[in-house]
Amino acid sequence: MIPAPFAYARPTTVDEALQAVASGGEDVKILAGGQSLIPVMRLRLAAPETVVDLTKVAELRGVREEGDAIVVGAMTTHSDVITDPLIARYAALIAAATETVADRQVRHRGTFGGALAHADPAGDLPAVALALDAEFVIAGLSGRRTVPAAEFFVDYLTTALEEGELLVEIRVPKHEGWGMHYEKFNRVAQAWSIVAVAAVVRREGDRIAEAKIGLTNMGPTPLRARGVEEALAGAEATADAVAAAAARAAENTSPSSDLNAQADYRHHLAQVLTRRAVTAAAGL
């Protein structure tokens, strides 16, 4: 299976990339790691006129510290995310979830920003970004703007990125002293999540002071389990309290029914996985 012909641009800076996108014609696709785009092009589900390859844009790679946040370049590969010391220290949830993405070959090519911009509901990283209250820095020809995670994911495979814009970096608030866990359910190695839960929990002594819960594949976009978060805020850090809170995990969700699972099964999974994720994140 060979993709349809396309024009190819390989810019080396963000400015060049924006120009290439602007002059690429009607149907331009941005190639990050290509691990979702190339399969889709091979199946001819996409046949863009122009492909703008960001692989050589060095300024989009790497993780840096900036005040109370860490800033992850959109083209940082999954492999680099897994071994990055700043992520390990301030947002280890990202590395934990990234380790579950696909397989080592795909993780060598695939990128953090590419996975977020693709916004697949079964992808692991959108719910993680949402749970960590990440912000998305988007570049366009007229300048840069910042969008909170809650507004970035708009619908199935759809984000706040407008035509001609690029996701350039993701700012993640430092979460020092928080417990984190990513609990994923799938049937076979390298498979997508049927449901997964990202839990970020701050304890104060015997109580849970604050919890942020992100749900993967419980609707067309990643979701926060607000009911669970409310129930956990100030709750005792006990198995019973966590189980009672996790029972609210499926509230206000709208998972699909597909070959992997029916919607009611996903509702059930969300509760079970939330209990496990919060239990681990709270150190119980």
Added chain:
Amino acid sequence: MSQINVRVDGVDYTDDVEPRTLLVHYLREQLGKVGTVVGCDTSNCGACTVHLDGEAVKSCTVFAVQADGSEVTTIEGIGSADGALHPMQKAFHEMHGLQCGFCTPGMIMASIDLVNDNPDPSEDEVREGIEGNLCRCTGYQNIVRAVQQAAAEMNGRTAGAAETMGAQA
């Protein structure tokens, strides 16, 4: 067409490729490197795994034009010039890590990449490490044994490695 300069298995090539040409097709059809095979064509099976600048990738999910300026190593480039097998190849042979052999080029390239990162992988770590490669014959048992044997030899942990190699030669 785009011109690319790429080093494959130690030899420099300058070629014109269409941007849509996949790396695996360039290797097989333009360079004749048919040791690298196409299995599933959907990024699942890992049979087409090669090393791109030292990292395992699925060559059906990389455009050839993206390898411009890079170094590619295929299954054909890992043995010695004198024909001796790479320790990973030798271990797959000795431990019967294959039956039909179609997945083997990719298995070996992924396994070398794994051992480069983790010199002494446990059985579970081997299974995780080759999760991107499918074998429909062996049930993986002997593949896991082969990877562990090769890891030991590649990192100098088997005193008898040289003798074993002699016995096979």
